[in-house]
Amino acid sequence: MxxxxxxxxxxxxxxxxxxxxxxxxxxxxxxxxxxxxxxxILRSRFSNDLHMQLSAQLDVVLDIAEAGIEDDLDPGCVVVFKKAKEEALIIKQMIKAEIGTHISKGKWS
Ligand SMILES: [Zn+2]
Structure with a gap:
């Protein structure tokens, strides 16, 4: 390299x-x-790639949660979907923060 x-x-x-x-x-x-x-570099590429894959899966969770909230069958369902949305957004922000620290430490190449 x-x-x-x-x-x-x-x-x-x-x-x-x-x-x-x-x-x-x-x-x-x-x-x-x-x-x-x-x-x-190879090691951090692998880890950053896992973060990106996880983030992509969380986008799927967000779509499902939105559909569930919109479906609005009963209050119990909506609680589950809102919780899923909340947690997915938090984890996505955690991923961004983590990748940010990798970049600042020069671990992103
Ligand atoms: Zn150059």
């Missing part, structure tokens, strides 16, 4: 790209990423 020293873009490959796809800097602006840092 190679990192663009200008913009931080990470390239996967044997060699650095001719130009940075993000900022256009030439190949000599890329530095080789150390093996242990590569492992950290």
């Amino acid at each position: 190679w990192r663009c020293l200008v913009c931080g873009y990470v390239h996967d490959g044997e060699n650095a790209p001719k130009n940075c796809p993000k900022c256009g800097s030439p190949q000599d602006k890329f530095e080789k990423i150390a093996k242990e840092d590569e492992d950290k």
Whole structure:
């Protein structure tokens, strides 16, 4: 892996790209990423991907909860769907906060 020293873009490959796809800097602006840092990047990619998958599933929960609230069969049903909506929104915000800390610690590449 190679990192663009200008913009931080990470390239996967044997060699650095001719130009940075993000900022256009030439190949000599890329530095080789150390093996242990590569492992950290792969590890955090996996974790961030899980967060994104979970967030996508919560969007499904939100759609179902909305439909249930709208259906409004009886008060007991609405309580369940409102609770599901509330919790899904909280977890989604927690995911955003968590990914935010990964980015600030440079764990997002
Ligand atoms: Zn760049």
